Amino acid sequence: MYLTADAAARRAAAIAALDPQAGERVVDIGAGMGFLSREIADRVGATGKVHAIDLAEAMLELARQRCADRSWIDIRQGDATALPLADESVDAALSLQVFEYVPAVDQAIREAQRVLRPGGRLVIVATDWPSILWHSRDPDRMRRVCRAWEGHCAHVTLPRTLDSRLRRAGFAVRKHKVLPQFNPVYAKESFSGHLIGMIERYVAGKDGITAEEAKAWAAEQLQLADEGEYFFCLNQYLWVAERGAADPER
Numbered sequence: 001m002y003l004t005a006d007a008a009a010r011r012a013a014a015i016a017a018l019d020p021q022a023g024e025r026v027v028d029i030g031a032g033m034g035f036l037s038r039e040i041a042d043r044v045g046a047t048g049k050v051h052a053i054d055l056a057e058a059m060l061e062l063a064r065q066r067c068a069d070r071s072w073i074d075i076r077q078g079d080a081t082a083l084p085l086a087d088e089s090v091d092a093a094l095s096l097q098v099f100e101y102v103p104a105v106d107q108a109i110r111e112a113q114r115v116l117r118p119g120g121r122l123v124i125v126a127t128d129w130p131s132i133l134w135h136s137r138d139p140d141r142m143r144r145v146c147r148a149w150e151g152h153c154a155h156v157t158l159p160r161t162l163d164s165r166l167r168r169a170g171f172a173v174r175k176h177k178v179l180p181q182f183n184p185v186y187a188k189e190s191f192s193g194h195l196i197g198m199i200e201r202y203v204a205g206k207d208g209i210t211a212e213e214a215k216a217w218a219a220e221q222l223q224l225a226d227e228g229e230y231f232f233c234l235n236q237y238l239w240v241a242e243r244g245a246a247d248p249e250r
């Protein structure tokens with residue numbers, strides 16, 4: 001999924017919003033396999049620093065391989081709610097598709113605030129899972145499958161409250177943007193092309209959905225693709241916030 005053009009476009013939007021400068025120190029919160037950290041490292045250069053932090057050691061091992069030739073990327077195990085970084089030690093922080101998975105999300109926002117220097121920028125991209133528009137000839141099954149899938153995430157509608165959460169934590173919100181994941185035709189190597197298999201595996205046996213029903217749900221999407229009737233759209237949202245300055249608009 002991370003190699004698709006959809007994922008690359010989302011990373012490009014996040015990095016453009018962060019606008020990392022040469023020599024800056026940046027933390028990538030929930031860095032996963034290190035795709036973003038590597039791209040940010042190329043922007044800050046060897047005089048800068050990228051801290052790639054993730055909870056999962058298996059992800060970090062892949063990040064270490066991906067980032068091995070960028071010595072200024074510091075790859076470290078850590079929790080978004082207790083970042084292993086000193087107060088006011090970074091110029092910018094970025095978190096792409098992570099905060100919606102953190103149960104104590106307000107604590108994670110406060111941690112970003114703590115490690116940023118005054119005036120430092122925070123970029124968050126989060127998914128609103130119930131915003132899915134996904135064509136099916138069996139809308140009731142589609143609804144039940146999507147509802148069961150929402151169980152994989154701690155805050156399925158996080159974008160709807162992120163603005164107020166950020167302001168409560170003392171950030172000034174500078175920008176919001178919607179980043180649709182729009183697949184009007186099926187492609188195996190697309191966001192939704194990968195999502196089909198992930199959802200099929202996750203929902204089987206949950207909320208009254210049997211393995212057979214999950215399989216039939218996935219098969220229908222391939223059939224619709226064959227018949228030229230595929231349609232998928234999901235909204236992800238991007239925030240740019242600034243630490244420690246009053247927002248004149250609010």
Ligand SMILES: C[S@@+](CC[C@H](N)C(=O)[O-])C[C@H]1O[C@@H](n2cnc3c(N)ncnc32)[C@H](O)[C@@H]1O
Pocket residue numbers: 002029030031032033034035036053054055056059078079080081095096097098101102
């Ligand atoms: C959907 S992946 C996104 C990875 C990466 N940001 C990207 O876009 O390529 C979510 C990542 O968040 C990490 N994660 C989840 N909860 C976390 C937490 N509390 N602290 C740090 N990382 C966390 C997971 O291990 C996983 O690597």
